[in-house]
Amino acid sequence: xxxxxxxxxxxxxxxxxxxxxxxxxxxxxxxxxxxxxxxxxxxxxxxxxxxxxxxxxxxxxxxxxxxxxxxxxxxxxxxxxxxxxxxxxxxxxxxxxxxxxxxxxxxxxxxxxxxxxxxxxxxxxxxxxxxxxxxxxxxxxxxxxxxxxxxxxxxxxxxxxxxxxxxxxxxxxxxxxxxxxxxxxxxxxxxxxxxxxxxxxxxxxxxxxxxxxxxxxxxxxxxxxxxxxxxxxxxxxxxxxxxxxxxxxxxxxxxxxxxxxxxxxxxxxxxxxxxxxxxxxxxxx
Numbered sequence: 001x002x003x004x005x006x007x008x009x010x011x012x013x014x015x016x017x018x019x020x021x022x023x024x025x026x027x028x029x030x031x032x033x034x035x036x037x038x039x040x041x042x043x044x045x046x047x048x049x050x051x052x053x054x055x056x057x058x059x060x061x062x063x064x065x066x067x068x069x070x071x072x073x074x075x076x077x078x079x080x081x082x083x084x085x086x087x088x089x090x091x092x093x094x095x096x097x098x099x100x101x102x103x104x105x106x107x108x109x110x111x112x113x114x115x116x117x118x119x120x121x122x123x124x125x126x127x128x129x130x131x132x133x134x135x136x137x138x139x140x141x142x143x144x145x146x147x148x149x150x151x152x153x154x155x156x157x158x159x160x161x162x163x164x165x166x167x168x169x170x171x172x173x174x175x176x177x178x179x180x181x182x183x184x185x186x187x188x189x190x191x192x193x194x195x196x197x198x199x200x201x202x203x204x205x206x207x208x209x210x211x212x213x214x215x216x217x218x219x220x221x222x223x224x225x226x227x228x229x230x231x232x233x234x235x236x237x238x239x240x241x242x243x244x245x246x247x248x249x250x251x252x253x254x255x256x257x258x259x260x261x262x263x264x265x266x267x268x269x270x271x272x273x274x275x276x277x278x279x280x281x282x283x284x285x
Contacts, residue, residue: 006038014056017261021245023279029213042071085194100149101131122220126183151188169238179227205234216241
């Protein structure tokens with residue numbers, strides 16, 4: 001593989017069946033790779049055991065093949081690589097860039113409500129930093145007692161490692177990053193061994209992804225991902241966020257809204273070509 005070969009990926013979470021929005025995103029990444037003579041990878045992001053199901057993983061593989069997509073190499077299944085994510089967390093912790101957070105959602109909500117002004121980020125009100133103020137002895141004692149905790153990035157400490165502003169390339173334009181908008185982001189939840197942010201940047205680096213294609217709703221996350229890439233010395237990919245597919249009322253297609261699935265369309269007799277067209281990708285004449 002040459003140094004300039006484009007490598008893209010489609011990385012769904014198996015929490016339901018694929019719908020047309022997923023098809024649009026998958027075909028976008030597949031076309032970007034195939035038209036450039038590059039590689040297209042498939043990754044299953046099943047790091048959340050409470051929401052992901054093996055039957056949905058099987059359905060994803062079947063639906064993509066039916067749609068006419070092929071991928072290069074083995075499918076990476078994140079739940080099979082938990083030790084790798086743990087090693088990344090340990091490396092960040094060893095540099096003083098993580099701290100344990102024992103707060104419940106109710107604790108955080110109460111502190112935010114009591115604050116005169118709570119700064120907001122892409123995911124809502126920022127964490128007020130309650131557990132960042134604990135002493136090392138307090139943290140160690142609570143961990144020793146077996147108290148459940150998340151792991152948060154110490155954003156101030158992470159930003160202090162920068163000697164110049166971070167940037168990223170979006171559709172060929174270089175933009176400046178603002179990772180501080182995420183505050184002390186969670187990199188491992190109490191019930192999930194590693195967060196989406198950590199796993200996706202780890203795997204993109206490991207798999208040699210050179211062009212990250214995904215929905216524009218994830219554009220803000222790129223600011224945090226570039227910081228993690230900097231902290232871990234991982235390569236910087238280019239990015240191409242695409243508009244989201246919407247229904248007739250302009251609302252984005254989503255699993256939670258029971259958007260029509262590829263399975264529904266197959267059962268209704270639609271052909272792969274028809275479904276590709278419904279997903280916004282008409283075949284060449």
